[in-house]
Amino acid sequence: MTxxxxxxxxxxxxxxxxxxxxxxxxxxxxxxxxxxxxxxxKALAQPLVAEYEEKFGPLTKSMTSSNHWHWIMGPWPWENEEDC
Structure with missing residues (x-):
């Protein structure tokens, strides 16, 4: 597993x-x-979610204060490195 x-x-x-x-x-x-x-x-999941999002991008779509949707920045599930 990766x-x-x-x-x-x-x-x-x-x-x-x-x-x-x-x-x-x-x-x-x-x-x-x-x-x-x-x-x-829930508390155990929070740091793991933060780590995942730092390394691999957001898990859920969200809007930042700059009114920019970071969830569209990729990679999309079909654009994973191991799939190329």
């Missing part, structure tokens, strides 16, 4: 776990242990 793939796998794992716990909290809103675990997974 470094990019490893980072994506870690990010998706933490984000999936946080989302799954968030769904559980929809039916168990007073479960503090689950709430703390969800916050923990």
């Amino acid at each position: 470094e990019r793939e490893i980072l994506l796998k870690k990010i998706s794992t933490y984000q999936f776990a946080a989302f799954d716990l968030q769904l559980f909290l929809d039916t168990h809103p007073y479960d503090r242990k689950t709430l703390e675990k969800m916050k923990e997974y």
Whole structure:
């Protein structure tokens, strides 16, 4: 696996776990242990997302204060170096 793939796998794992716990909290809103675990997974994902975006570009489309969309700056998924 490439470094990019490893980072994506870690990010998706933490984000999936946080989302799954968030769904559980929809039916168990007073479960503090689950709430703390969800916050923990979100916190673990944040530095990985920052690292990924620094090395490989944004994971989601976003607008900066300069009114410029950085997500279009590439590379697009089909423009990866390993595919060329």
